[in-house]
Amino acid sequence: xxxxxxxxxxxxxxxxxxxxxxxxxxxxxxxxxxxxxxxxxxxxxxxxxxxxxxxxxxxxxxxxxxxxxxxxxxxxxxxxxxxxxxxxxxxxxxxxxxxxxxxxxxxxxxxxxxxxx
Numbered sequence: 688x689x690x691x692x693x694x695x696x697x698x699x700x701x702x703x704x705x706x707x708x709x710x711x712x713x714x715x716x717x718x719x720x721x722x723x724x725x726x727x728x729x730x731x732x733x734x735x736x737x738x739x740x741x742x743x744x745x746x747x748x749x750x751x752x753x754x755x756x757x758x759x760x761x762x763x764x765x766x767x768x769x770x771x772x773x774x775x776x777x778x779x780x781x782x783x784x785x786x787x788x789x790x791x792x793x794x795x796x797x798x799x800x801x802x803x804x
Contacts, residue, residue: 689713689793691782696798703772703802709765709782709795717760720786723767725778725800733778736767737786750776772802 695707707723722737736756737745744756755768765782780798783791 689784691784691793691795693780693782693795693798696780696800698801698803699772700804701773701802704768704770705772705800707767707769707780707782707798707800711763711765711782711784714784716758716763719784721758721765722783722786722791723756723765723780724783724791724794725776725780726797727775727778732781734787735780738765739786769800772800774802776800777802 690712692710693707695705697705699705718740720737720739723735724732725735726732735747735750736754738756738758746754753769753771757766769776778800780800782795784793785791
């Protein structure tokens, strides 16, 4: 059974940092692109970042230079390091298996990030 379990969400002040984790199980993690998607209250899902199975990384322009996606294939874990957080980063963050070009077939339950003073 494929499982994706996010953790690391919290409430932080603007300018703060968080690191999200996504523990994967039930499939060969190293063989798949992985993605972070977020959904702010009252809005639709927004693609944030992806990492290919080969380690290539991609970011939405609004987080470029502030967020870093990474993966540890030995630990079957996906990460999102988020620095210089802004109130507009407030959202429920999901990890998903796949990439935008081919779609996402499994999602985690999400972890809440709130950026507020």
